[in-house]
Every structure is written in C-alpha cells, then in structure tokens.
Amino acid sequence: MTADLQTCPFSTGSLGARFRPYEQEGMFAFFKEARAQQPVFYNQELDCWVVTKKADIQAIFRDPDRFSASNSQSPVNAYSADVHEILVDGEFTREPTQANTDRPKHTRIRNIAGQFLNQKRFARYEDQIRELTRQQIATLPPTGTVDLVEALTYELPAKVLFLLVGVPQEESYRVKRWSDNTFNMIWGKPTEDDTIAGARGLVEYYDFCKSVVNDRLESGVEGDDYVSHLLRARNGDDAILTMNEIYSLVHGVLAAGHETTSNGSANLLWALLSDREQWDKLVADRSLIANAVEEGLRYMTPFITWRRMTLTDVEIGGVAIPAGATILMSLVSANHDEDSFEGPLAFDVERKNARQHLAFGNGIHFCMGAPLARMEMKILLEELTQRYPNMRLVEKDNIEWPLNMGFRGPVKLLVELGE
Amino acid sequence: MITVYWVYPDGSEHKASVEEGVNLMEAAMANDIESIYGECGGSMACATCHVEVDESCGIKAGEPFAMENEMLDMVESGRTPTSRLSCQLVASPELDGIRLKVAW
Numbered sequence: 001m002t003a004d005l006q007t008c009p010f011s012t013g014s015l016g017a018r019f020r021p022y023e024q025e026g027m028f029a030f031f032k033e034a035r036a037q038q039p040v041f042y043n044q045e046l047d048c049w050v051v052t053k054k055a056d057i058q059a060i061f062r063d064p065d066r067f068s069a070s071n072s073q074s075p076v077n078a079y080s081a082d083v084h085e086i087l088v089d090g091e092f093t094r095e096p097t098q099a100n101t102d103r104p105k106h107t108r109i110r111n112i113a114g115q116f117l118n119q120k121r122f123a124r125y126e127d128q129i130r131e132l133t134r135q136q137i138a139t140l141p142p143t144g145t146v147d148l149v150e151a152l153t154y155e156l157p158a159k160v161l162f163l164l165v166g167v168p169q170e171e172s173y174r175v176k177r178w179s180d181n182t183f184n185m186i187w188g189k190p191t192e193d194d195t196i197a198g199a200r201g202l203v204e205y206y207d208f209c210k211s212v213v214n215d216r217l218e219s220g221v222e223g224d225d226y227v228s229h230l231l232r233a234r235n236g237d238d239a240i241l242t243m244n245e246i247y248s249l250v251h252g253v254l255a256a257g258h259e260t261t262s263n264g265s266a267n268l269l270w271a272l273l274s275d276r277e278q279w280d281k282l283v284a285d286r287s288l289i290a291n292a293v294e295e296g297l298r299y300m301t302p303f304i305t306w307r308r309m310t311l312t313d314v315e316i317g318g319v320a321i322p323a324g325a326t327i328l329m330s331l332v333s334a335n336h337d338e339d340s341f342e343g344p345l346a347f348d349v350e351r352k353n354a355r356q357h358l359a360f361g362n363g364i365h366f367c368m369g370a371p372l373a374r375m376e377m378k379i380l381l382e383e384l385t386q387r388y389p390n391m392r393l394v395e396k397d398n399i400e401w402p403l404n405m406g407f408r409g410p411v412k413l414l415v416e417l418g419e
Numbered sequence: 420m421i422t423v424y425w426v427y428p429d430g431s432e433h434k435a436s437v438e439e440g441v442n443l444m445e446a447a448m449a450n451d452i453e454s455i456y457g458e459c460g461g462s463m464a465c466a467t468c469h470v471e472v473d474e475s476c477g478i479k480a481g482e483p484f485a486m487e488n489e490m491l492d493m494v495e496s497g498r499t500p501t502s503r504l505s506c507q508l509v510a511s512p513e514l515d516g517i518r519l520k521v522a523w
Contacts, residue, residue, distance in 0.1 A: 062460040110464065111486075118493035119466070355456060366459040371495070 015041045019050060022189055024401035024408060028345060031333035040319040047075065048307070048326035051321070054334035056317050060308055060327060061362040064103060067308040069365055071326060073100040074307075074391035075186050076405060078227065084198045090203030094210075097248045099256070099365055106250045106364065112241060113249065118231040119371035129160050133379050137387055140417065144395060148413040149266050155262035160376055166225030167212055167251060176207035181253035187189065209251040213243070226253065260302050261373045263409025265380055268296030270410050271347045273393040275287035278349050283389040286382060286408070292349035293377045301332040301346045303410045306361065332408075377405060390418030421515035422473060427453045428521070437510040443519065444468035444506035454521050461506035466490045472501040473518035478518065480508055496522040
C-alpha cells in the first residue's frame with residue numbers, strides 16, 4: 001500500500017462498501033486502489049456496478065446495443081409520491097431527447113441538433129465569446145481578493161450559451177439557480193423538504209423553457225439561434241420533432257450547456273493555481289493553453305460519473321453483470337487510468353496525450369457542446385493569464401466541493417489577483 | 420496488411436502497416452497520429468478524424484457517405500474536395516499506399 005492510499009479515509013472493508021459517490025475527499029486515492037485491486041465492483045447504496053478502467057468504459061460507451069443510456073439522467077434517489085404530484089400538476093413533461101435516449105429516437109434528434117451544435121457554427125461565435133469574457137473580467141477589481149467562481153466562472157458560460165440559444169442575458173442568474181436545482185435533484189442528496197421545493201423549481205424552469213420556445217414561434221423563426229433552428233427544422237411536423245421534444249431540448253441545453261463549463265473552468269483554474277509552475281508555464285507560453293484545457297478536463301473531470309443500463313447479461317473486466325443492472329462509469333477514474341496515462345495523478349499542461357480523456361464521453365452520445373466548452377475555457381485562460389499573470393490561490397486546500405455524484409467543481413475559489 | 424501514410428502540415432509523414440478490415444481512424448489512434456482523436460468512436464458524430472486524401476498518390480477513396488457528407492460540412496478546419504472522415508475508410512487492398520493529409 002502506498003502512502004497516499006493510507007491517507008484514504010475509507011480504508012477498511014470492501015471497495016463497494018467504502019465507495020463514497022458524493023464526496024471529493026479521498027476520491028482519487030480510492031479509485032487508484034480500485035483500478036489496481038478490483039476495477040469493477042458492486043455498490044449497494046446505489047445498487048450499481050462501478051467501472052473504473054478506461055478501456056472498459058470506452059467499450060461500454062461504444063456499445064449502445066447492449067448498454068442503454070435511458071437511465072443516465074434519472075434521479076439517483078427516486079422521487080416521493082408528493083414530488084411526483086407536483087411535477088404532474090405542474091405539467092413537467094420533459095422527455096428524453098439526447099443523452100438519455102437510445103436509437104432510433106436519439107439518431108433522429110441528434111442529426112437535427114447537430115446541424116446547429118457543431119464546431120463550425122461555434123467558431124462563428126469566437127469574437128463574441130471573447131468580448132463577453134473580457135466584459136466579465138473587466139468587472140473584477142484591479143487587485144485584491146475575489147472568489148473566481150462567483151465573479152467569473154459561475155455566470156459567464158450561461159451568458160455564452162444564451163447568445164447561442166437566443167435568451168436575454170439578464171435571465172442568466174435565474175437560469176443558473178434553476179439548473180443548480182435540477183442537478184441537485186438528479187445527482188445530489190437532497191432532503192425531502194429540499195426535493196419538494198426543488199420540484200416546484202423544476203416546474204418553473206420547464207415553464208420558462210416552454211415560454212422561450214412559444215415566444216419565438218410567435219415572433220418569428222428566422223433568427224440565427226438554436227431555438228429558431230429547431231422550430232424551422234420541425235416546420236410543424238411532429239414526425240420530425242414534437243413541440244415537447246423542442247421544449248425538452250431547450251431545457252437540456254440551457255442546463256447542460258453551462259453548468260459543465262462552469263465546473264470545468266473552475267476546476268482548471270484550481271488545478272493550475274494549485275501548482276504555480278503550471279500557471280507560470282501558460283503565462284510564459286500561451287500556445288500551451290489548448291492542451292492545458294484538455295489536461296484540466298482529464299485531471300479534474302467536471303462530470304465524474306455517468307450511467308448506463310445493461311440490456312442483456314454482460315461481462316465487464318471478467319465480472320458477470322445481469323441484464324437490467326445499473327452501470328456507473330467513473331469518468332474521473334478512466335481519466336486517471338495508469339494504463340492510459342503516465343503518472344496520471346500529476347497535473348501536467350504539457351502532457352502529450354491529455355486529449356485522450358473521456359470527460360466528454362465517447363461514441364454516439366459524445367458531448368455535442370465539446371468544441372464550445374473547449375473554446376470557452378481556452379479564451380478564459382488566454383484573457384486571464386494576460387490580465388492577471390500574478391494571480392495566486394488564497395488557500396490551496398480546504399476547498400469546498402458540492403455533495404453531488406455527478407457534478408464536481410469548487411463551490412468557491414478565492415484568489416489574490418496580484419499586480 | 421496495407422501501407423498507410425499520414426502526412427502532417429509541415430510535410431513530415433508517418434508510415435504504418437494496417438490490417439485489412441480496420442478503419443483508418445482506429446489505425447491512426449493506434450499509431451498516435453497527432454490531431455486524430457476519433458472521439459465519437461466512428462459513429463459520425465464528431466468529425467475529429469477528418470483527413471484529406473492526397474490523390475497525387477494515385478489512390479482515390481471515393482465519395483463520402485450521406486451522413487459523413489453532412490459532418491464534413493461542419494469541420495472547422497475547412498472541407499476540401501477529397502475530405503473524408505477516416506473512420507469511414509476501411510483498410511482494403513485498393514487503399515494500399517494511400518496518403519492521408521491530417522487536417523489541423
């Protein structure tokens with residue numbers, strides 16, 4: 001047993017019993033042990049099989065015939081009858097459209113969404129994204145201590161997304177709150193009271209998405225935005241896309257399209273500033289920034305786990321798993337796999353194969369927003385290293401992380417901006 | 420086995436033997452060809468295996484398939500008349516000696 005394993009706070013009992021899916025503390029060491037000792041293990045708390053090796057996870061992602069995506073966004077802790085009632089009464093009719101849909105529906109919708117959500121279209125927004133980033137950075141004081149999450153990484157990705165979707169920038173804070181709530185409801189550990197309040201939040205949020213779509217339909221669909229694109233593609237034909245599918249798509253992109261980037265950006269800044277040498281390398285040579293973004297996604301994966309359901313009896317890494325079982329793929333563990341990355345627990349902006357991570361998934365459900373997220377994070381680093389080259393973390397340790405089995409990013413990131 | 424050449428923008432090339440039946444995105448990944456990522460695993464959803472077939476080698480790879488065609492319209496590096504997604508090119512005797520320019 002190596003030194004860092006001894007610091008693992010859960011070092012007694014079987015791996016399945018020691019697994020703490022919601023907690024950051026000790027996670028890297030835990031998965032290191034799992035990859036070496038028992039790379040596929042069962043966890044009773046979530047009734048799931050946890051898969052930790054990159055090759056196994058990549059094979060699952062690439063095998064949609066045997067591994068359904070239908071459970072990937074189901075609430076980890078099932079809703080109570082009271083919560084269901086609120087959702088039904090509030091006409092919360094969100095349906096699976098993308099990440100949690102199987103073929104052929106997935107293919108139909110992905111093809112339409114992909115005509116808008118693609119790297120060529122995203123590239124057109126580069127100047128506007130840089131401008132939004134500069135404006136947000138301009139709100140920071142010239143020197144002193146700030147929380148980069150609050151001041152920068154929390155809201156900026158939402159503003160970028162609103163540009164593409166065609167939603168007023170003023171709504172970004174409200175939408176951030178709603179999507180925080182959505183993710184807590186699905187992947188967090190809310191109390192029943194929180195869940196009741198959260199269900200009302202889900203209804204409000206979905207109503208907002210419906211109104212965005214319906215307003216666009218009324219005011220005209222000629223615009224160069226995502227909602228107009230979906231409505232034009234639909235052209236009144238339910239066989240192409242139903243209105244409820246469009247509401248659901250807008251709901252999906254308005255949440256998934258920025259929360260991930262917020263966490264990814266804050267994680268990246270935390271990793272860079274925790275090891276000043278890495279930050280200084282970027283300040284000295286900005287051509288390293290694109291690779292630093294990949295290394296940040298690899299080392300501090302912003303969405304740490306993703307689910308699949310077995311459609312048939314399968315064998316993963318020599319372990320037999322029955323049909324109908326939940327598979328929990330640890331993306332962060334895949335990205336720390338010793339068989340794929342040399343010295344995986346080191347953060348190295350010059351790592352040659354950093355981009356071979358699975359932070360955006362793999363296969364037919366590969367993240368459609370990946371090129372956008374990459375561009376946003378690259379621009380953010382380009383601007384920040386230029387404006388605040390001497391920025392320092394106020395405190396490297398004692399970072400607060402959310403209690404969430406999916407989303408992972410620091411709640412606060414206090415930095416000294418420097419001169 | 421067939422021989423495949425990947426050509427970088429600076430003119431340098433990487434030569435490899437590829438088993439028949441293997442698609443050239445997988446072959447590129449196995450050979451650590453820079454800027455070929457194959458992120459969607461060959462399901463034509465990402466275009467990160469885009470290459471330009473260098474027809475001066477005397478080998479043509481044919482026309483892209485319908486869905487591949489749509490993806491090629493979306494590549495940021497710019498489409499050329501011989502652009503293909505290498506996940507859709509499968510090593511066969513007809514492609515022996517093919518030269519693929521890597522798009523950045």
